[in-house]
Amino acid sequence: MCGIVGIIGKENATEILIQGLEKLEYRGYDSAGIFVSRDDKQEYLVKSLGRIADLKKQITPEVQGTIGIGHTRWATHGKPSEGNAHPHTSNNRQFILVHNGVIENFEEIKEEFLKNFQFEGDTDTEIVVNLIQHFAQTGMTTKVAMKKALTVIRGSYAFALIDKNDPTTIYVAKNKSPLLIGLGDDFNVICSDAMAMLNQTNHFVEIADGELVTVQADKINIEDEKGNSIYRESYEAQLDLSDIEKGTYPYYMLKEIDDQPTVMRRIIQEYTNAVGTTVIDEQIIRKITASDRIYIIACGTSYHAGWVGKAIIEKMTTIPVEVHLSSEFGYNMPLLSENPFFIFLSQSGETADSRQVLVQTNALGLPSLTVTNGSGSTLSREADYTLLLHAGPEIAVASTKAYTAQIAVLALLAKAVGDEKGNQVSIDFNVAHELSVIAAVMETIIDEKMVISQLVEKYLTDTRNAFYIGRGVDYYVSMEAALKLKEISYIQAEGFAAGELKHGTIALIEEGTPVFGVITDKKTAAHTRGNLKEVESRGANNFVIALASLAKETDQLVLPDVHPLLTPLVSILPTQLIAYFATLQRGYDVDKPRNLAKSVTVE
Known part of the structure; x- marks a missing residue:
């Protein structure tokens, strides 16, 4: 969720850090900071x-x-405040620390080790940097003090530490949060995401x-918990800087x-x-x-893609499929079948909630x-197998192409198994x-932007809430359509099973409430239209999205x-597109909705 960058060995550290932070803006944030020093x-x-x-500025x-x-x-x-922004400084001003993650036992650390310390803000990170100072003041070197702190800390973290007394070294450690080292000629970099430092190196x-x-x-120099040095080969990031630019588009989401x-x-x-046969690792x-x-284990948009995947996989393979929220499954694991197979869906491959499930299944x-867009990501490295989405970097917080890519890859997987x-x-x-x-039809729909924009202006301009049913x-x-609408336009939107409306939800319908009905299934089309009539009779302003073979003249x-x-x-x-235009017409930032982050790297 947060982003870390670091560099050592180049004269223009400030410029490089700022450029790196700009590349990480898509992850979501509320404050930012840098620390630089010279010889x-x-x-x-x-x-x-x-x-x-x-x-x-x-x-x-x-x-x-x-x-x-x-x-x-x-x-x-x-x-969010300037005082709580990173980097954080120790009481004696010697140590500077940036941190991604959440320290679970920060209160215990404060009580046991830092009773006499003064704190400028409210973050767990400030407690960590002072814990390192505490150990250093007992005579430990900076590296030993940091290593000692790591044995005390419980939680998720990615750390980058500078000792002002030794401006030749950055100390780095991680647990559950992503962090990479980038290799250059007479310089090295640190980043949460390779995209942040692609203009400096593509070797990580x-x-x-x-x-x-x-x-x-x-x-x-990499050391394990016992102090043993480890050599690890670098890999070449398969990204192009042009892939992460907006070009002529006003927003990444569009x-x-x-x-x-x-x-x-x-x-x-x-x-x-060449002949259309599916090719997937045997x-x-x-x-x-x-x-x-x-x-299928996933969160948010990926969770919704998992439900579609379930329908496709069961139909083509006759293997039962369960779809679970990562954040629930990890702490409330159900009884498993005798021979289960786990599929983890994640755009970034760094989703902390999903990773803690993978740790348990491993x-x-x-x-x-x-199944991920993140080549070399944590979920990819730690699972037995990976299928990449090949969707290119997704920068906007509201996921779009990753959702459709996940469904497409799951369909190909289902075909191969079937x-x-x-x-x-x-x-x-x-x-x-x-x-x-599908690709050709997508182009047809995308060409209808102006029509959709006008419909959004008619249906959603003044509304406080809206519903999708199907x-x-x-x-x-x-469910996914409602998530898109609520997360960027802030319209209170919910997705409901159409047949469940009369079991309580219809009480929410008021005069003028927009209700979007999705109709693509011949078996249930008439039933959904009946549900739309029910809400219409209670004042709903209906908006129907239907396939041509199931459509009526009055459908929008x-x-x-x-x-x-x-x-x-x-x-x-x-x-x-409805979510995009609703957000635009309300004057909000499409790519950076409030309170949200792109890569959810804390549980």
């Missing part, structure tokens, strides 16, 4: 509430250095939980909505051969085929697959062809027909 021990600490632009020309760390903060302990070294790394301009046809075609290229197929139940020796099992439904399903059709996969789409949006198993890939697109 002559001239040092500067600059912090600001708000955006990186606000921080830049406070940086004067003399704020320069050859070593530095920077941070964007998403508040967990203490309200991963850090494992519990390791301590000393980063200097010409070398790095660009990413428009990316979706291209993403569908890229997925086809990656996972099918070990994955064998493991899933041998399982008696599939457990401990039980259960097979796992991560074919292996000899299921006729799967054999008859030409998924490569159908996804090609049945089956249309209900799953309704009519979508081209596609294969029944893949309708969510097209019915979700207008709802993404």
Whole structure:
């Protein structure tokens, strides 16, 4: 959620840190800061509430250095303020620390070790930097003091520490929170996300939980918890700087909505051969085929994609599928089947709630697959297998192309397993062809932006709340559509199973309440229309999104027909644009909704 950058060995540390923080803005934050120093021990600490632009205004020309760390903060302990912004300084001003994560035992640490310390803010990070000072004052070196602190701390963290008395080293450690070392020529960098430092290097070294790394301009040294040195090969980040630029688009979200046809075609290229046969690692197929139940573990948008995936997988493979929220499953694990297979869905591959489930399933020796956009991410590294989304970087907080990419990859996976099992439904399903059709239909829908914008102005301009309803996969789409609307436009939106309205929810319908009905399933279309009549008779302002074969003349949006198993890939697109235009028309920042972060790296 927060973002860390650091650099050692370059003259223009300030500029590089600011550029890195700007690349991490998509993750979400409420304050930011940098610390830089020079060989002559001239040092500067600059912090600001708000955006990186606000921080830049406070940086004067003399704020320069050859070593530095920077941070964007998403508040967990203490309200957003300049005092609570990172970097944090120890009482004796010797140590400077930035931190992502949450320290669970900060109160116990404060009581046991820091009774006589003064604190300027309310963060758990300030307690950690003073804990390091406490141990250093007993005669320990900085590295030993930090290592000792790590044995006391419980929780998630990514740390970057500078000792002002030794401006040749940055001390780095992590547990559950992502952090990478980037390798340069006579310089090295630190970052939460490779995108932050791609303009400096594309060679990165991963850090494992519990390791301590000393980063200097010409070398790095990784040590395990016992102090043993570890050599680890670097990897080359497969990202292009042009992929993370908006180009001519006003917002990343609009660009990413428009990316979706291209993403569908890229997925086809990656996972099918020249004759359209699905090509997926045979070990994955064998493991899933041998399982008696599939457990999909995810959060937020990925959780909604998991429900659509469940419908497709069960239809094509006849293997039962359960979909679970990561944050619930990890602490309330249900009785498992005898031979389960776990699929973890995550855009970033760094979702903390999902990772804590993966840690448990790994401990039980259960097979796992991560479906993610994040190559080299924690969930990818720690699962047995990975299928990449190949969607390109997703920057906007509101996920769009990752959702459709997850469904497409799960459909290809289901096809491969179904074919292996000899299921006729799967054999008859030409998924490569159908996804090609989907890509063309997506382009048709995207071309209707102005129509959708005008409809949004009519239905959502003054509303306080709204509802999406549907049945089956249309209900799953309704959940995701409502999430998109509420998270960026702040309209109180909910997605409901249409048949459940009369069991209590219809009490929320008032005169003029917008109700969006999604109709793509022939079996349930008439029932959903009946539910729409029920809410209309109670004053609802209905808005129908329907496939052409199921549409009526009075429907507001009519979508081209596609294969029944893949309708969510097209019915979700207008709802993404509805959320986009509702937010734009209300004057909010589409890409950076309040209180939210892109990569949720704390539980």
